[in-house]
Amino acid sequence: MYPRGRRNLEQVHIFLSGTQMKKHSAFPTASIVAGVLCLTLITVTSLPGAYCQTGEVENSKMLPKCGERVPLDPDHYFVYGFDEAPKLGTVIMKVEIFARNGSHDTTFVVKGDVDMPSMRRAHSTGDKKFSVSKKGIYLLPVPIAMPGGWEFKFTFEKNGKAVFQAAYRFEV
Numbered sequence: 001m002y003p004r005g006r007r008n009l010e011q012v013h014i015f016l017s018g019t020q021m022k023k024h025s026a027f028p029t030a031s032i033v034a035g036v037l038c039l040t041l042i043t044v045t046s047l048p049g050a051y052c053q054t055g056e057v058e059n060s061k062m063l064p065k066c067g068e069r070v071p072l073d074p075d076h077y078f079v080y081g082f083d084e085a086p087k088l089g090t091v092i093m094k095v096e097i098f099a100r101n102g103s104h105d106t107t108f109v110v111k112g113d114v115d116m117p118s119m120r121r122a123h124s125t126g127d128k129k130f131s132v133s134k135k136g137i138y139l140l141p142v143p144i145a146m147p148g149g150w151e152f153k154f155t156f157e158k159n160g161k162a163v164f165q166a167a168y169r170f171e172v
């Protein structure tokens with residue numbers, strides 16, 4: 001004789017396997033469809049800029065979404081995004097500036113300042129200069145101190161003058 005609890009567990013188990021088998025025979029294509037859907041999702045989210053989330057936009061000085069081309073001046077555009085989903089600790093913000101012909105441009109000075117809009121200046125780093133990698137990619141480590149809404153402000157300078165400023169808001 002099984003103790004009552006164990007028998008109940010076995011009954012539950014049999015019930016579950018029965019349901020699964022029934023589902024399988026009744027909808028033989030269900031799992032295939034689910035699999036294809038999964039693959040589609042993976043394909044979509046593994047495009048460049050996979051870690052991009054849509055930002056909150058309050059005004060025209062805000063960037064709606066990372067991973068997309070942003071016009072910088074008549075001859076240049078840039079693409080930006082974190083190297084991974086923003087999380088507590090340090091994440092790297094990447095910026096690539098392209099000339100019209102598609103080549104990297106590294107003649108700008110790019111600065112970034114991160115802060116929490118709900119706690120102004122509590123975690124602000126102030127303007128920090130991006131470094132430029134050998135591949136011509138601008139990189140800046142960004143410290144994320146707590147979960148919540150964050151804002152990253154970009155400043156692009158040419159010949160010592162700010163030529164473009166915009167902010168990107170994201171959630172951690």
Ligand SMILES: [Cu+2]
Pocket residue numbers: 116119122123146148
């Ligand atoms: Cu905070």
